[in-house]
C-alpha cells in the first residue's frame with residue numbers, strides 16, 4: 001500500500017486524475033469501478049477537462065457502477081447512477097453502452113447483483129476501483145460489519161450512511177434504507193485500488209483503517225490485504241502517523 005499525501009483538495013483532485021489517467025493510458029479498455037460521493041468530484045472534473053482537450057481517450061473504457069439505492073430508478077436524479085452519469089460518464093464521453101449498471105431498481109435486486117458480478121468477471125475483473133471512504137469505514141455500500149469476501153449484494157444501510165445522505169435527499173426520513181453494492185470480493189481483487197480521502201472528518205477513520213488490524217467492523221481496513229492500493233489523502237485527512245507519506249505493507 002502506498003499513502004500519498006497532498007496539500008489540499010485541489011492537489012488531491014489533480015493527483016487523483018493523474019492516477020486514473022495513468023491506468024487508462026496503459027489500458028484504454030480498462031474496467032473501472034467509479035465511486036460517487038463528493039470526494040472524487042474534483043478529480044472527475046479534472047479528467048473531463050483533459051478529455052475535452054483530447055488528452056484522455058475514453059471510447060473503449062468500461063465503467064462499472066459501484067453502488068446505488070434499492071428501488072430508485074436510474075433516471076431519478078437522486079440515484080447514484082444519475083450521479084455517476086452526471087459526474088463521470090457524460091463529461092468524460094464514455095459511450096453509454098460501455099457502462100454496467102448495478103440496478104437497485106430491478107424487480108429482483110439480488111438477481112441484478114448476480115448479473116453485475118458476472119459482468120465484472122466477464123470483463124476479467126476490475127483494472128481499477130476508484131473508492132471513497134465512508135465516515136463509518138464503508139467502501140461503496142459495504143457497510144460494517146463486512147467480510148473481505150462479501151459478495152455483490154443487497155445491504156441495509158447503517159444509520160450513519162442514511163444520515164450522511166440526508167442532505168442529498170432533503171431529509172433523513174426519505175433516504176432509502178437499503179442499497180446494492182459491488183462486493184468487497186470484487187473490489188479487493190481489483191488490479192489497482194485508488195482510495196481518495198479528504199478533510200479532517202475522515203482523519204480518524206482513515207488512521208484506524210490503515211493502521212489497526214483488519215476487521216469486518218471497519219470494511220476499509222481490508223484494504224491492508226489488497227495487492228495494489230494507492231491512498232491519496234490531503235493533509236487534513238492524515239493523522240500524524242500517516243502524514244510521512246509511504247506505508248509499506
Ligand code: PGA
Nearest residue numbers: 037038039132133134135
Ligand atoms: P464522500 O463519501 O466522498 O461524500 O465523503 C464517501 C463515502 O461515503 O463513500
